[in-house]
Amino acid sequence: MALLEVDHLDIRFPLRHDEIRAVRDVSFALERGERLGIVGESGAGKSVLAFSLLKLLSRPGYIAGGRVRFEGRELTTLSDRQLRRIRGNRVAMIFQDPLTTLNPTLTIGRQMIESLKAHRRISERRARAIALHKLRQVQVSSPEQRFEQYPHQLSGGLCQRVVIAIALLLDPDIIIADEPTTALDVTIQAEIIALLTQLCGKHNVGLIVISHDLCVIGQLTQRLLVMYAGRIVEQGPTREIINDAQHPYTQGLINALPQMTLPRQRLAQIPGNMPSLARVPDGCAFHPRCRYRFTPQGRLRQACVERVPEAVSSGGSRVACHWVRELITTVPIEEEAI
Amino acid sequence: MIPFLIRRLCQAVLVMFIISMIGFAIQGGLGDPVQQMLGPAATEAEATALRHSLGLDAPLWAQYLDFANDALHLDFGRSYFFHEPALSVIARYLPATLELVAASAVLTLLLSVPMGVFCAIRPRSWLSQTLMGLSVIGISVPVFLTAMVLIQVFSIGIQVTLFPADTGWGHWLNQLFSIEGGMPAYGRGNPVHVLGVWYTNFATLQGILYLLLPAFSLALVMLPLFVRLIHAEMLEVLESDYVKYARARGLRPSRIYFLHALKNTLLPVVTLGGVQIGTLVAYTLLTETVFQWPGAGLMFLDAIERADMPLIVAYLMVVGLLFVVINTLVDLLYRLLNPRITLSGRAA
Ligand SMILES: Nc1ncnc2c1ncn2[C@@H]1O[C@H](COP(=O)(O)OP(=O)(O)O)[C@@H](O)[C@H]1O
Ligand code: SF4
Ligand SMILES: [Mg+2]
Numbered sequence: 001m002a003l004l005e006v007d008h009l010d011i012r013f014p015l016r017h018d019e020i021r022a023v024r025d026v027s028f029a030l031e032r033g034e035r036l037g038i039v040g041e042s043g044a045g046k047s048v049l050a051f052s053l054l055k056l057l058s059r060p061g062y063i064a065g066g067r068v069r070f071e072g073r074e075l076t077t078l079s080d081r082q083l084r085r086i087r088g089n090r091v092a093m094i095f096q097d098p099l100t101t102l103n104p105t106l107t108i109g110r111q112m113i114e115s116l117k118a119h120r121r122i123s124e125r126r127a128r129a130i131a132l133h134k135l136r137q138v139q140v141s142s143p144e145q146r147f148e149q150y151p152h153q154l155s156g157g158l159c160q161r162v163v164i165a166i167a168l169l170l171d172p173d174i175i176i177a178d179e180p181t182t183a184l185d186v187t188i189q190a191e192i193i194a195l196l197t198q199l200c201g202k203h204n205v206g207l208i209v210i211s212h213d214l215c216v217i218g219q220l221t222q223r224l225l226v227m228y229a230g231r232i233v234e235q236g237p238t239r240e241i242i243n244d245a246q247h248p249y250t251q252g253l254i255n256a257l258p259q260m261t262l263p264r265q266r267l268a269q270i271p272g273n274m275p276s277l278a279r280v281p282d283g284c285a286f287h288p289r290c291r292y293r294f295t296p297q298g299r300l301r302q303a304c305v306e307r308v309p310e311a312v313s314s315g316g317s318r319v320a321c322h323w324v325r326e327l328i329t330t331v332p333i334e335e336e337a338i
Numbered sequence: 339m340i341p342f343l344i345r346r347l348c349q350a351v352l353v354m355f356i357i358s359m360i361g362f363a364i365q366g367g368l369g370d371p372v373q374q375m376l377g378p379a380a381t382e383a384e385a386t387a388l389r390h391s392l393g394l395d396a397p398l399w400a401q402y403l404d405f406a407n408d409a410l411h412l413d414f415g416r417s418y419f420f421h422e423p424a425l426s427v428i429a430r431y432l433p434a435t436l437e438l439v440a441a442s443a444v445l446t447l448l449l450s451v452p453m454g455v456f457c458a459i460r461p462r463s464w465l466s467q468t469l470m471g472l473s474v475i476g477i478s479v480p481v482f483l484t485a486m487v488l489i490q491v492f493s494i495g496i497q498v499t500l501f502p503a504d505t506g507w508g509h510w511l512n513q514l515f516s517i518e519g520g521m522p523a524y525g526r527g528n529p530v531h532v533l534g535v536w537y538t539n540f541a542t543l544q545g546i547l548y549l550l551l552p553a554f555s556l557a558l559v560m561l562p563l564f565v566r567l568i569h570a571e572m573l574e575v576l577e578s579d580y581v582k583y584a585r586a587r588g589l590r591p592s593r594i595y596f597l598h599a600l601k602n603t604l605l606p607v608v609t610l611g612g613v614q615i616g617t618l619v620a621y622t623l624l625t626e627t628v629f630q631w632p633g634a635g636l637m638f639l640d641a642i643e644r645a646d647m648p649l650i651v652a653y654l655m656v657v658g659l660l661f662v663v664i665n666t667l668v669d670l671l672y673r674l675l676n677p678r679i680t681l682s683g684r685a686a
Contacts, residue, residue, distance in 0.1 A: 056586055058577070080591075088587035095586075100579040104678060105601045115587045150677040166587070 001072055002029035003173060003206055004053070009066035011045075011052050018278045022048040022061065024230045030174065033204040035197070037221035037238060039214055039253070041274045045230040046210045050178045053208075054087050071173075089119040092167035094177035098159035098184075102151035108162055109147035115169050134165040138195060157188035161195070168199060174206040181216055193219050214257055218242050226250045229285035230277055231308075236317025246319040248290050284309050284322065292323055346669065350662045357658035361651040362405045366398075409655060415648035419641070424652035428634060432656065434526055435622050435633035437539055441553035442618065443611075446560045451600070454568025458576060459595055469565065476562030481621055485555040485628040488523075492551060495519020522548045524630050552629040559621050560614050567610055571603040578602075605676050612668030616661050 011023035022045040030036050038046050051057055053068055055075065068075040070086065078086075087093075095101040102111060112131035116122060122130075128147075135143035138161040151159055160180065167175050180196065181189040197220055200207045211217050217224060217238065224241050226234040226249065234247040245251045252270035272289040275281060283305040287293045293304040303309075303322040311318040314325060372385050372394070389395050393404055408414065414424040457466040490496070498515040501508035527548035529539045539545035575581060576599055584594045619635075626635040634653060641649040 051582075054586060056582065058582070084588045084590070086588070087585065088589075093583070093586040095579055095583055097579065101583045103580040103584070103598050103602070105676065106598070114589060114593070118587065118589050118593075152678050 003032045003034075003071060004030040005067070005069040006053070007067040007069070009049070009052065009068065010064045011048055011057065011061060012064045013061045015060070015278070020277045021280065022230055022277050023052065026066070026227075026230075026232055028225055028232065028235060030206050030208060032173065032206055033200075034223065035200060035207040035209065035221045037217035037224045038208065038210045038227060039217050039224060040212065040227035042212055043274055043277065044227040045277060046212075046227055047178050049227070050093075050176050050208065050210055053176060054091055054093065055083055056087075056093075085119070088115060088172075089170045090172055091174045091176065092170070092172040094160075094163050094167050094175060094180045096179040096182050098156055098163050099151060101163055102159060104151055106150075107147065108149055108151065108154070112147075112162075112166055112169060115166055119170050131165070131169065134168050135162070137168065137199065138162070138165045140165065156184050157192065160184060160188075160192055164192075164195065164199070168203065168205075171203065172205060174208065175200065176208045176210075178210045179212070180209065182211065182213070189216065196220060214242065214253055226253070229275055229280045231285065231320065232311070233286065233320045234317050235311070236315070240316035244315050246314045246317055246324050247321050248292050249286050252289075281305075283307055284320075292321075342673070346666050350666060353662050354659065357655060358406055358409055359402075361409075361654050361658075362402050364654070365405065365647055365651050366401070414652035414655065417641075417646055417649045419644050419646045419649070424648040425656075427637065427649055428652050428656055431632065431634040431637040433537060434529075434539075434631060435619070435626070435635055437549065438552055438556060438622055438625065438631060438633055439615070439618050441540075441549050442556035442560070443615065445553055445557040446564055447611075449557070450561055450564035450568055453565045454603075455572055455595060455600065457565070457569045458572035461573075470569065473562035473565045473569075476558065477566070479558075481555065481559050481624050482628055484558045485552075485625060488551055488555050489628070491517055491519070492521040493519050493523035521551050523551045526632050552625050552631050555628070556618065556621055556625045560618060563614070564607065564610070568603055568607055571606055572599060575599045575602045601675070605672065608668060608672050608675060612665055612672075615664050615668075619657060619660065 006026060006028050009023055009026045010021070013020040013022060026049060028036070038049065040046055048057065048061065052061070052063060053075070055063070055078070057063070063076050066076075070091065075083065075086070102108070106114075109128065109131065112134075113124065113127040116127040116130060120127075132143045132147065135146060140146055140158065140161050146154065146158075146162070151162075154162065160183075164180075167177075175196075177196065181192050184192060193216060196207065196209070199205070207220070209217060209220050221238045224234075224236065224238040225232050226241070226247065228249050234241060234245070234250045236246075241250060242254060245254050249270070256269050270289055275285065275288075281288055283303070284290070284293075284307075287304040290304065293301055295301060301323065307322070309320045309322045311320045312324065313319075372388050372392070376384060376388060386395075393401060396404070412425055416422060417424045417427050420427050453469055457469055460466050496515075496517045496519070498512045500515070501511040503509050503512055525548070526539060527544055528542075529537050529545055530541050532538050532541050539549045581594060581599055584598045589598070622631075622633060622635040623639060624635075625631065626633045627639060630636070634657075638650065638653045640646075641653065
């Protein structure tokens with residue numbers, strides 16, 4: 001049994017006129033100590049998926065179907081009180097912008113101590129000692145001084161270290177990090193990535209990292225989910241996906257990376273935009289942007305516009321594309337402007 | 339901290355200077371004290387003599403300097419009516435007003451915070467909807483109307499005779515819907531001396547009873563505004579990352595609402611509160627009239643009627659000073675609540 005199992009998860013936001021289906025039929029598992037990445041363009045439903053794991057969806061989102069099991073225990077039906085024992089304690093979260101994540105009116109120390117006291121019966125002094133120890137672990141300089149400071153007195157990178165320290169405070173089994181480096185300077189990103197990798201390895205913490213940036217994910221994770229329009233389109237070992245992407249969308253993402261492009265070759269951006277999750281195209285959601293929806297002879301492949309592709313094994317991954325096994329051998333026609 | 343205090347002090351002095359100019363202008367421009375003092379039968383010579391003895395024939399700037407100098411020595415002249423220093427008259431009446439303002443400020447805070455927070459965290463409950471609806475109405479209802487209604491309901495009482503009184507159940511229903519009333523709504527009752535100097539309504543149950551209706555009707559001026567502000571701020575704060583993060587850390591809802599969210603909500607509330615305390619003092623004029631509360635407001639209106647110039651000017655100056663002091667304190671409080679503003683006055 002995996003530490004965390006997500007099964008056919010379905011999340012919707014009923015709005016006045018239509019319904020947003022932010023996550024559809026998502027299944028994956030996380031083993032103890034494993035580092036898993038979730039990648040996809042902005043608006044793919046990554047954050048919604050992350051928050052739903054702890055039932056922290058904002059209104060009017062709700063879990064319309066599927067299961068989330070943590071250590072075999074179903075989370076979607078737990079009461080708030082039961083969930084509270086898991087949140088921050090067994091499963092911790094790291095948010096995108098450290099400066100808005102920490103409460104501006106409370107000191108760093110107060111926020112660390114309250115986290116500890118929410119889950120353990122310990123004295124103020126003991127809590128303080130643990131918190132200072134964790135601050136040292138994330139290499140925060142002069143932690144005693146930081147302890148008394150307010151978030152705005154710290155830099156973004158330092159704040160994110162504090163947030164990581166808070167995530168580690170209660171020795172969780174899983175840390176979910178939603179774009180942990182996106183709001184930071186490029187120079188600091190690498191440090192934070194190294195820190196997360198090192199600490200999760202050391203404490204055997206399972207990590208779920210979300211990012212729209214394949215470079216970040218590539219460095220941090222062992223396994224990878226690629227999301228498009230609320231669905232997982234490819235899932236497998238990170239290295240294999242980056243070296244040999246199977247799904248046309250993943251290939252597009254990788255071709256768009258600067259360092260993957262050979263000299264003099266232009267950056268291959270995927271044409272078009274991801275659809276709004278309120279109006280996802282029928283069939284394969286990616287088809288309006290996919291050059292392979294046509295046969296090499298230029299005929300439209302009916303399956304692409306009519307049926308949602310099932311995940312099949314290809315290369316080292318599971319890939320949701322009707323034609324993935326044939327694509328490898330076919331040469332696509334050159335795309336005209338879409 | 340020190341530069342901030344110095345700057346605030348300079349501002350306070352400037353504001354007091356302007357207020358003193360207004361006070362001075364009123365003194366010279368409203369009614370003729372000489373005629374008031376001497377009555378219609380006086381001769382022109384008598385009037386000139388009195389004018390000279392009061393310094394009213396000197397040039398304007400000299401008169402102002404005189405006025406300012408006296409004011410700095412807390413001398414606003416003698417009340418024409420009470421025949422004693424204007425400041426002592428005010429000192430006698432002001433505590434009643436301050437007690438009224440303090441009581442209604444406390445009532446406003448005690449009621450608006452729970453109401454605003456409740457409406458924000460339970461937006462769908464019927465109670466929230468009712469409260470928010472009432473707050474819209476409340477903002478536009480004039481204070482004397484609410485005061486009248488309060489007096490009718492809680493002081494005079496309501497006698498329901500809708501049901502046939504000769505049947506047992508009719509009598510019972512009439513009783514059920516009737517309101518006894520009986521709350522004091524006139525004057526201050528019998529305030530008691532505390533520690534020899536403080537003449538107060540707070541020390542006895544009876545005193546508090548007398549304070550209740552006037553204070554509540556004054557509180558109703560602010561309450562709807564505060565409920566709406568706290569509600570709106572709270573809604574915004576509840577959407578913030580740090581509240582979501584607090585939930586993700588497994589903190590208890592009470593801690594999230596009343597520490598994490600409320601602390602950030604209170605910043606604008608404190609600002610509004612500071613501004614509104616001025617309004618509150620202004621509204622004491624109405625409230626004190628309706629309830630015949632023997633405070634400085636009532637005294638001020640009487641003084642206007644009697645053209646008791648020293649008293650009018652002294653009231654304006656004292657209330658002006660009160661504003662300045664309160665606003666400075668509110669500013670300080672705001673800075674203490676908001677760590678992003680350092681006390682030197684610059685945003686960090
Ligand atoms: N509170 C909300 N109300 C309505 N729709 C929402 C809400 N939160 C997210 N969504 C919908 O879910 C989609 C996916 O959002 P998100 O998970 O934040 O994307 P990302 O992959 O960039 O993290 C959004 O485009 C939006 O349509
Ligand atoms: S199913 Fe068709 S449209 Fe979708 S990715 Fe595969 S080839 Fe492209
Ligand atoms: Mg996101």
